[in-house]
Amino acid sequence: MASSCIVSTAPNATLQTAAPTNTLRGWLYFAQNLSKAKWQDNSSDSDILDAIAKGPGAMPGYADTLSATEQLALVKAVRDLRKP
Numbered sequence: 001m002a003s004s005c006i007v008s009t010a011p012n013a014t015l016q017t018a019a020p021t022n023t024l025r026g027w028l029y030f031a032q033n034l035s036k037a038k039w040q041d042n043s044s045d046s047d048i049l050d051a052i053a054k055g056p057g058a059m060p061g062y063a064d065t066l067s068a069t070e071q072l073a074l075v076k077a078v079r080d081l082r083k084p
């Protein structure tokens with residue numbers, strides 16, 4: 001999902017300190033920084049699965065395009081974004 005997913009585009013060291021999200025594109029879309037420990041702590045796996053399936057705000061939903069297994073794999077991928 002590295003190149004097709006807005007939340008996992010390569011981190012940009014400059015933006016990391018300047019903006020709440022870690023990429024300019026994420027910031028432009030009002031996306032969360034999913035690597036933040038605080039966001040990770042406040043989000044349950046079912047919250048994340050819900051976001052992937054339904055697509056909050058400007059985010060597209062993936063309920064019809066990704067299988068249940070793929071959506072669960074993405075929940076794990078989002079968890080793996082966590083930084084200390």
Ligand code: HEM
Nearest residue numbers: 005006007029030031032048051056057058059060074078
């Ligand atoms: C398949 C890859 C993706 C994953 C795993 C993913 C995951 C997530 C998750 C877990 C959230 C919830 C954040 C929260 O609860 O605060 C979120 C929010 C968001 N995502 Fe994605 N996302 C993906 C693709 C995209 C794409 C392609 C876009 C835009 C084109 C996008 C735009 C957004 C935006 C704007 C939000 C914030 C929505 C709001 O609260 O208003 N995401 N994403």
